Amino acid sequence: MNHKPYNETIQPLIQVNNFSLWYENNESPVLNNLTFSIYSNQIALLMGTSGSGKSSLALCLNGIYPEAVEGISSGDIYFEGNHITNYAKGELSQNIGIVFQDPESQFCMLTVEDELAFTLENRKVPSKEMPDRIKKILQLMKMESYMKRELQELSGGEKQKIALAAVLLLEPKLIILDEPTANLDPISSLEFINLVHQIKQETNTAFFIIDHQSDDWLPILHRLLVLGKNGTLMANGKPNEIFQDTIMEKEGIFLPKKYQEPYPFDKRLIKQEQRIIYSFEHVSFNYKGIGVLHDINLELFQGEMVAIVGQNGAGKSTLLQLMSGLLIPDSGEVTFYNKPLGAWKENELRSKIGFVFQNPEHQFITDTVYDEISFSMRLNGISDELINHNVLKLLDQFNLTHLQHANPFSLSGGQKRRLSVATMLDEEPSLLLLDEPTFGQDAHNTREMLAILLQLLESGTSIVMITHDMDLADFADRILVLDQQRLCFSGTPDELWMQQDIISKARLRLPYRMEKQCRVGEQHDFVY
Ligand SMILES: Nc1ncnc2c1ncn2[C@@H]1O[C@H](COP(=O)(O)OP(=O)(O)OP(=O)(O)O)[C@@H](O)[C@H]1O
Numbered sequence: 001m002n003h004k005p006y007n008e009t010i011q012p013l014i015q016v017n018n019f020s021l022w023y024e025n026n027e028s029p030v031l032n033n034l035t036f037s038i039y040s041n042q043i044a045l046l047m048g049t050s051g052s053g054k055s056s057l058a059l060c061l062n063g064i065y066p067e068a069v070e071g072i073s074s075g076d077i078y079f080e081g082n083h084i085t086n087y088a089k090g091e092l093s094q095n096i097g098i099v100f101q102d103p104e105s106q107f108c109m110l111t112v113e114d115e116l117a118f119t120l121e122n123r124k125v126p127s128k129e130m131p132d133r134i135k136k137i138l139q140l141m142k143m144e145s146y147m148k149r150e151l152q153e154l155s156g157g158e159k160q161k162i163a164l165a166a167v168l169l170l171e172p173k174l175i176i177l178d179e180p181t182a183n184l185d186p187i188s189s190l191e192f193i194n195l196v197h198q199i200k201q202e203t204n205t206a207f208f209i210i211d212h213q214s215d216d217w218l219p220i221l222h223r224l225l226v227l228g229k230n231g232t233l234m235a236n237g238k239p240n241e242i243f244q245d246t247i248m249e250k251e252g253i254f255l256p257k258k259y260q261e262p263y264p265f266d267k268r269l270i271k272q273e274q275r276i277i278y279s280f281e282h283v284s285f286n287y288k289g290i291g292v293l294h295d296i297n298l299e300l301f302q303g304e305m306v307a308i309v310g311q312n313g314a315g316k317s318t319l320l321q322l323m324s325g326l327l328i329p330d331s332g333e334v335t336f337y338n339k340p341l342g343a344w345k346e347n348e349l350r351s352k353i354g355f356v357f358q359n360p361e362h363q364f365i366t367d368t369v370y371d372e373i374s375f376s377m378r379l380n381g382i383s384d385e386l387i388n389h390n391v392l393k394l395l396d397q398f399n400l401t402h403l404q405h406a407n408p409f410s411l412s413g414g415q416k417r418r419l420s421v422a423t424m425l426d427e428e429p430s431l432l433l434l435d436e437p438t439f440g441q442d443a444h445n446t447r448e449m450l451a452i453l454l455q456l457l458e459s460g461t462s463i464v465m466i467t468h469d470m471d472l473a474d475f476a477d478r479i480l481v482l483d484q485q486r487l488c489f490s491g492t493p494d495e496l497w498m499q500q501d502i503i504s505k506a507r508l509r510l511p512y513r514m515e516k517q518c519r520v521g522e523q524h525d526f527v528y
């Protein structure tokens, strides 16, 4: 990438002046009179509670909103001194690249190679140069072997890596990344942050990042912007100064862990009497002849919380789908309450096992948040009065009351995730399977969700959750590690943190409490 040096003392790359955005039918603006600048060769991080308007702002900065939604705006956004409405659509999107919060929604082609070639075509790169460039970017993302793969068959993290590769290929002057590491395994996440740093060092590219977790960005960050709940810009300045202010904590935004421990809950005391509710015996599974899980043996106990961890593509979501009965193993036995999974009636199984998909949109079926939560209660013939009581309680617990009439698809990423969990708690399931439950949540909502999960555990529900958050995994009673198609570890968090070889092979990291111990006496905040 070789952009012309841009002199920030003369002009910022992006200038936002008194900008507000309203969604149709909403009296108050979602973005409220924002004024700030983005400079070339700088990395800026935007934080804010779930629903504060971060993704909306990202989509306004490159001119997609308000046109693409039913909304109106006031105020101005300038790119290199020209009003963004003066640019042709294609011209702006070549200068300002964006990776959406849900990368899946921005793919245009069927395969990885075609998607990346499409980006290069937009940049008018001669076709004979394309194979080399595609190969190089895939090497950089450690995805060389994925060239011919179909996008819809990739795992969540693999899709995110391809979307990130595409925006890097575009070589725009500003790259906007909406929660770019949310689906990446801990080491891929660090590697990507290093790559952003390297690109910034070698080119003049500006980065505008949205993330609920700031820890790993801190060493390379120039500026922090914070959106308040009312859509105003609460802070804009040096990260370390803003983090020392109390505004972040009051708003319920995650502080870096060195300012605040990640989860303020004590570890649970594991109950002694343990009844096995679920078992896998010699289970194997393949997609189109390619093995994903091989000879998996495991048991789940009543009331226990299990975390599944492992690198992107290790088979975690596949394992969860096998547990829920959505996928059928090629071989082996799956037993739930001593009965083969296949012998359960579908409706009985669905009322006993709650399953929260990795992508919450995959499970929405109604037009309002309220109907989404009440849907299966209605199927089960529960009285209207009881349904209303239960729905209002769940809306309140998941901080969604003000959105009960909203369309589930119009929610923010974090709100969608909370709704997807709430819909599974309409009746207390015996087993709750969660694919990355805290993904996209702010501090306040993460703690609330964890408190709800703890209550469920106390009442006997077993919980299995996939997570890339090692602090959350540390909180579980037991951790399962998947690697190379096999279950390579099952034990307590403390047992896992002693196994350096497994941690590095499965591309995991230590949780903060352990990293902190390792760092005693070190000068730097973080060691890559
Ligand atoms: N198309 C839309 N129509 C109506 N309301 C919307 C639309 N898109 C978003 N909203 C609402 O605007 C608010 C801001 O949403 P946005 O996605 O920008 O928040 P966010 O800060 O990115 O949240 P998160 O951290 O949860 O991803 C939310 O309350 C959301 O429900």
Ligand SMILES: Nc1ncnc2c1ncn2[C@@H]1O[C@H](COP(=O)(O)OP(=O)(O)OP(=O)(O)O)[C@@H](O)[C@H]1O
Pocket: 152, 153, 154, 155, 156, 157, 158, 183, 185, 287, 288, 292, 310, 311, 312, 313, 314, 315, 316, 317, 318, 319
């Ligand atoms: N429908 C499918 N057809 C073919 N291959 C698939 C399909 N779904 C997943 N895979 C492949 O199976 C492997 C395991 O996918 P899975 O989604 O279970 O991984 P994961 O551990 O959950 O990954 P991530 O952490 O990225 O979400 C991946 O390499 C993926 O590309």
